[in-house]
Amino acid sequence: xxxxxxxxxxxxxxxxxxxxxxxxxxxxxxxxxxxxxxxxxxxxxxxxxxxxxxxxxxxxxxxxxxxxxxxxxxxxxxxxxxxxxxxxxxxxxxxxxxxxxxxxxxxxxxxxxxxxxxxxxxxxxxxxxxxxxxxxxxxxxxxxxxxxxxxxxxxxxxxxxxxxxxxxxxxxxxxxxxxxxxxxxxxxxxxxxxxxxxxxxxxxxxxxxxxxxxxxxxxxxxxxxxxxxxxxxxxxxxxxxxxxxxxxxxxxxxxxxxxxxxxxxxxxxxxxxxxxxxxxxxxxxxxxxxxxxxxxxxxxxxxxxxxxxxxxx
Amino acid sequence: xxxxxxxxxxxxxxxxxxxxxxxxxxxxxxxxxxxxxxxxxxxxxxxxxxxxxxxxxxxxxxxxxxxxxxxxxxxxxxxxxxxxxxxxxxxxxxxxxxxxxxxxxxxxxxxxxxxxxxxxxxxxxxxxxxxxxxxxxxxxxxxxxxxxxxxxxxxxxxxxxxxxxxxxxxxxxxxxxxxxxxxxxxxxxxxxxxxxxxxxxxxxxxxxxxxxxxxxxxxxxxxxxxxxxxxxxxxxxxxxxxxxxxxxxxxxxxxxxxxxxxxxxxxxxxxxxxxxxxxxxxxxxxxxxxxxxxxxxxxxxxxxxxxxxxxxx
Numbered sequence: 001x002x003x004x005x006x007x008x009x010x011x012x013x014x015x016x017x018x019x020x021x022x023x024x025x026x027x028x029x030x031x032x033x034x035x036x037x038x039x040x041x042x043x044x045x046x047x048x049x050x051x052x053x054x055x056x057x058x059x060x061x062x063x064x065x066x067x068x069x070x071x072x073x074x075x076x077x078x079x080x081x082x083x084x085x086x087x088x089x090x091x092x093x094x095x096x097x098x099x100x101x102x103x104x105x106x107x108x109x110x111x112x113x114x115x116x117x118x119x120x121x122x123x124x125x126x127x128x129x130x131x132x133x134x135x136x137x138x139x140x141x142x143x144x145x146x147x148x149x150x151x152x153x154x155x156x157x158x159x160x161x162x163x164x165x166x167x168x169x170x171x172x173x174x175x176x177x178x179x180x181x182x183x184x185x186x187x188x189x190x191x192x193x194x195x196x197x198x199x200x201x202x203x204x205x206x207x208x209x210x211x212x213x214x215x216x217x218x219x220x221x222x223x224x225x226x227x228x229x230x231x232x233x234x235x236x237x238x239x240x241x242x243x244x245x246x247x248x249x250x251x252x253x254x255x256x257x258x259x260x261x262x263x264x265x266x267x268x269x270x271x272x273x274x275x276x277x278x279x280x281x282x283x284x285x286x287x288x289x290x291x292x293x294x295x296x297x298x299x300x301x302x303x304x305x306x307x308x309x310x311x312x313x
Numbered sequence: 314x315x316x317x318x319x320x321x322x323x324x325x326x327x328x329x330x331x332x333x334x335x336x337x338x339x340x341x342x343x344x345x346x347x348x349x350x351x352x353x354x355x356x357x358x359x360x361x362x363x364x365x366x367x368x369x370x371x372x373x374x375x376x377x378x379x380x381x382x383x384x385x386x387x388x389x390x391x392x393x394x395x396x397x398x399x400x401x402x403x404x405x406x407x408x409x410x411x412x413x414x415x416x417x418x419x420x421x422x423x424x425x426x427x428x429x430x431x432x433x434x435x436x437x438x439x440x441x442x443x444x445x446x447x448x449x450x451x452x453x454x455x456x457x458x459x460x461x462x463x464x465x466x467x468x469x470x471x472x473x474x475x476x477x478x479x480x481x482x483x484x485x486x487x488x489x490x491x492x493x494x495x496x497x498x499x500x501x502x503x504x505x506x507x508x509x510x511x512x513x514x515x516x517x518x519x520x521x522x523x524x525x526x527x528x529x530x531x532x533x534x535x536x537x538x539x540x541x542x543x544x545x546x547x548x549x550x551x552x553x554x555x556x557x558x559x560x561x562x563x564x565x566x567x568x569x570x571x572x573x574x575x576x577x578x579x580x581x582x583x584x585x586x587x588x589x590x591x592x593x594x595x596x597x598x599x600x601x602x603x604x605x606x607x608x609x610x611x612x613x614x615x616x617x618x619x620x621x622x623x624x625x626x
Contacts, residue, residue, distance in 0.1 A: 138474050138475065138478075150560075152560070154467065154472050154474070159467050159472070159561070161451050161467070161561050161562030161563070161595070162451065162562060162564070162595065164558075164562035164594065164595040165451075165560065165561050165562045166560070167559045167560070167562070167593060167594060168559065168560065170559050170592060170593055170594065171555075171556055171559045171560065172552070172555065172556075172590075174488070175487070175488065180592075182592035182593045183592040184590070184592045239485070242484075242485065243484055243485075243556055243560065244560065245477075246480045246481065246483050246484045247463075247465070247478065247479065247480070247481065247484065247556065247557065247560050247561065248472070248474055248478050248560065248561075249474030249475060249477030249478045249480075250474070251475070277485075277497070279483060279493070279495035279496040279497045280480060280483055280495045281477065281480060281483065282474070282475065282477040
C-alpha cells in the first residue's frame with residue numbers, strides 16, 4: 001500500500017532529563033499512544049536512547065503499518081539541519097548524528113530537533129490563528145518545567161543563536177537570589193521553574209509536595225508560605241518577560257510547559273506584575289500554551305512531517 | 314553630467330536628542346564636511362528638522378553637484394520601509410513621512426532610518442571583514458552615549474521587533490539602583506551610559522566634569538570616586554551583555570557610541586566581569602566600534618545609497 005506521506009502517521013520521541021515521552025502523531029495532528037519511560041543514563045546513553053527509540057518505532061508500526069517517519073527531540077545544543085546533537089552536558093553526549101543513526105535503525109526518514117525550540121514551534125503553530133499576524137509574529141514561547149527556556153521567533157523565523165539563544169532560565173533576575181546549578185545566582189529558574197517552586201516550598205514549610213501544582217493549591221487554600229513562593233515565582237517570571245520585552249519586544253509571550261496547567265493563576269499575576277514593571281517597552285500579550293508537557297512531542301511530529309515533505313520533493 | 318549612483322556622494326543627517334550632525338558620504342565611504350547644530354525643538358519640530366536638512370542638502374550640493382541622495386536617521390520608532398517616523402516621545406512627533414517630505418524638499422531620493430539601528434548597521438559593515446562569518450554573524454552593537462541602546466542582528470539580519478527591540482538601556486540590572494527617567498529602577502543606562510557616568514561622579518564628588526572621558530581620566534589618576542563609578546559602569550554593562558548572551562547569544566558584541574573612545578579601559582574590565590558572570594551562556598567576543606559618534610551618519614549614508622540602488626533597479 002502506498003500512502004501519501006502528508007496523510008501518514010509519524011512516531012515521535014521527546015528525550016527529557018528525567019523522562020522520555022513517546023507517541024504517534026496522526027495525520028490530523030493529534031497525538032495517540034502516549035507513553036513515558038525513565039530516560040536512559042549511564043555508560044552508553046546514545047545507544048540506550050537509540051534502543052528505546054527503535055523499540056518505540058517497532059511498536060508504533062504494529063499499530064500503524066503506514067508509519068512514514070520518526071521525529072526525535074533532545075535537550076542541549078542541536079544542529080537541526082545536520083541532524084546532529086552537538087552537545088548536552090546533562091546527557092553527556094557530544095556531536096551525535098542522531099537523525100542518521102535513527103534512520104539506519106528504523107529504515108524510516110528521521111528528523112532531529114531541540115526540545116524547547118520544537119515545543120515552541122508546536123505552540124506557535126497551534127496558536128497561529130490567534131496571533132496578531134499569524135505565524136509571522138514576534139513571539140516568545142517560555143517553556144516552564146523542571147527548568148525554564150524559551151523558543152524565540154522574530155517575524156515568524158526561529159531565532160537560534162547557534163543553539164545558544166533562549167536560555168531565559170539563566171537570566172539573573174535577583175542578584176541576592178538562590179544559587180543556581182549553572183554557577184550563577186538568582187537565575188530566573190531558581191525562582192520560577194515548577195521544580196524551584198516545589199523545592200522552595202518544601203525548604204520553607206518543611207512539607208513534601210509532589211510538584212508546583214500542589215504548592216498552588218496550598219496557596220489558594222490560604223497557606224502563606226505557598227502564597228509567598230507563588231508570588232515570588234510570578235514576579236520573577238514577569239522580570240524575565242520584562243527583559244525579553246526590552247531586548248526582543250515580542251508581541252506575544254506564550255507560557256508553556258507543565259506550569260501552564262496553572263492557567264489564570266499564572267497569567268493573571270504575571271500580567272499584573274508586568275503592568276507595574278514595563279515602562280518604555282512594548283507590552284506583550286500573555287497567553288497560555290495549549291500543549292502543556294506534550295508540546296515537545298507535537299514539535300517532534302512537525303519536524304518528522306517536514307522531513308517526509310523534503311524527502312519527496 | 315550623468316553620474317553612476319554607486320559612485321556619487323550622498324548627504325547624511327543624524328538627528329539626536331541634543332545635537333543634529335550633518336555630513337557628506339563620499340563614494341569611497343568616507344565622511345566629509347561633518348558639522349553639528351543644536352537639534353530644533355519647540356512648536357514645529359518637524360518643519361524645523363526639514364528646514365535644517367534642506368539647508369544642509371543645498372550647501373552640500375554646492376560642494377558636490379553630483380549629490381545622489383539624502384539619508385536621515387532619527388530616534389524613536391521608525392518604519393524604514395515606509396520612510397515614516399512612527400513615534401518619538403522626546404521629539405514630540407508622530408507618524409511623520411520624513412522620506413517623502415525630504416525628497417519633496419530636496420528633489421533627491423531620500424531614505425529614513427532609526428539612529429541606533431543605522432549606527433549598528435554601519436559598525437557591522439565596517440567590522441564585517443573581522444566577524445566570524447562576515448555579516449552573517451549573530452551580532453549586537455551597543456551604542457553607549459547619553460543613553461544606551463543596541464542594534465541586534467541574527468544571522469546578519471536586523472532584529473527590529475517592530476522598532477521596539479534593542480532597548481538594552483532599559484534592562485534592569487540593579488533592583489536597588491538609581492531611578493530611571495523611564496520610570497523604572499536600576500536600568501542599565503542609569504549606571505553605564507556616558508551621561509550617567511558623568512552625572513554620578515558629580516553627585517558623588519561634587520566636582521563638575523565635561524563628560525565620561527574626564528571621569529575615566531580621574532579614575533586613572535587615582536581618584537577613588539571616579540574609579541568606583543567607572544567600575545560600577547563596566548560591571549553593569551557586563552550584566553547587560555550577560556542578559557544578551559542568555560537571550561540572543563551573539564557571537565560578537567561591538568561597543569560603540571561616544572564611550573567607545575575609552576578603548577581598552579572599557580573592553581578590558583567588561584571582559585573580566587563577563588568571565589565571572591557567564592555560566593552556560595555562549596561567551597561573546599567583545600569588540601570596540603570603529604565609528605564612534607559618527608556611526609549614525611555612516612548608517613544614514615548606507616541607507617541613502619541603498620535608496621539610490623533601489624531607484625535604479
